[in-house]
Amino acid sequence: MSDVLDRINADKRALVAARKAARPLSSVEEAARAADPVRGFVRALGAAVESGRYGLIAEIKKASPSKGLIRADFDPPALARAYREGGATCLSVLTDEPYFQGRDEYLVAARAAVDLPVLRKDFMVDPYQIVEARALGADCILIIMASLSDAQAAEIEDAAIAQGLDVLVEVHDRAELDRALLLRTPLLGVNNRNLKTLAVDIATTEELARNVPADRMLVAESGLYTPADLSRMAAVGARCFLVGESLMRQADVTAATRALLTRE
Numbered sequence: 482m483s484d485v486l487d488r489i490n491a492d493k494r495a496l497v498a499a500r501k502a503a504r505p506l507s508s509v510e511e512a513a514r515a516a517d518p519v520r521g522f523v524r525a526l527g528a529a530v531e532s533g534r535y536g537l538i539a540e541i542k543k544a545s546p547s548k549g550l551i552r553a554d555f556d557p558p559a560l561a562r563a564y565r566e567g568g569a570t571c572l573s574v575l576t577d578e579p580y581f582q583g584r585d586e587y588l589v590a591a592r593a594a595v596d597l598p599v600l601r602k603d604f605m606v607d608p609y610q611i612v613e614a615r616a617l618g619a620d621c622i623l624i625i626m627a628s629l630s631d632a633q634a635a636e637i638e639d640a641a642i643a644q645g646l647d648v649l650v651e652v653h654d655r656a657e658l659d660r661a662l663l664l665r666t667p668l669l670g671v672n673n674r675n676l677k678t679l680a681v682d683i684a685t686t687e688e689l690a691r692n693v694p695a696d697r698m699l700v701a702e703s704g705l706y707t708p709a710d711l712s713r714m715a716a717v718g719a720r721c722f723l724v725g726e727s728l729m730r731q732a733d734v735t736a737a738t739r740a741l742l743t744r745e
């Protein structure tokens with residue numbers, strides 16, 4: 482019954498309840514109003530694709546539930562600069578602590594180091610986290626359809642829109658895709674990793690791509706290692722990619738990012 486995602490979401494709800502008790506929404510809202518202007522996340526990806534390039538969302542990820550520690554030498558501002566130098570379009574920064582060893586401060590530090598738009602990569606279960614994301618300086622938030630009901634997803638998207646944030650909605654199967662299309666965001670991610678079992682299969686994007694309407698921007702997520710992997714995703718219509726581990730494992734992140742983006 483209790484898969485990985487159920488556990489993560491239950492823990493997240495408890496964590497958010499504690500955060501709410503420690504800091505009232507009104508205080509976070511005040512910080513959100515004072516935050517740096519939003520950088521257009523969807524706009525940056527659209528511009529990359531428009532100019533014939535891939536849109537790369539490069540992820541700053543220290544550890545994961547499936548792999549444990551991914552990168553020991555973990556310096557978010559240095560990684561942000563390396564990704565930018567290598568040609569990334571946007572950044573994704575894990576802020577989930579219990580499962581990914583992320584931190585809110587990593588997002589703040591990474592964003593301050595570059596001019597790229599930044600996704601707060603976390604498990605959003607409550608609109609409070611969206612206001613938090615804005616207060617931290619995030620430009621985009623993640624909605625995982627497997628974690629939320631239609632009503633919860635819509636509530637979180639509304640909160641993001643109210644804060645001026647972009648939304649990446651993530652799906653893993655046909656039913657989730659159909660539900661995601663009820664949302665307004667143009668940014669549609671297909672996660673090649675099943676968050677319930679943590680198994681990865683990049684055929685997932687190939688299978689779902691044909692059902693993604695032309696007015697959505699398809700992002701292929703997870704399990705992407707080589708230019709050939711990106712070409713395979715591009716062949717079914719993906720021009721944007723979310724990549725973490727394969728770049729995080731390299732000593733020279735700039736060179737690895739450049740190499741990944743090399744078109745065959």
Ligand SMILES: O=P(O)(O)OC[C@@H](O)[C@@H](O)c1c[nH]c2ccccc12
Binds near residue numbers: 603672703704724726
């Ligand atoms: O490290 P990878 O296999 O390149 O995957 C990156 C990203 O897609 C993955 O971290 C991810 C996708 N959806 C998520 C939701 C929560 C946490 C993490 C994720």
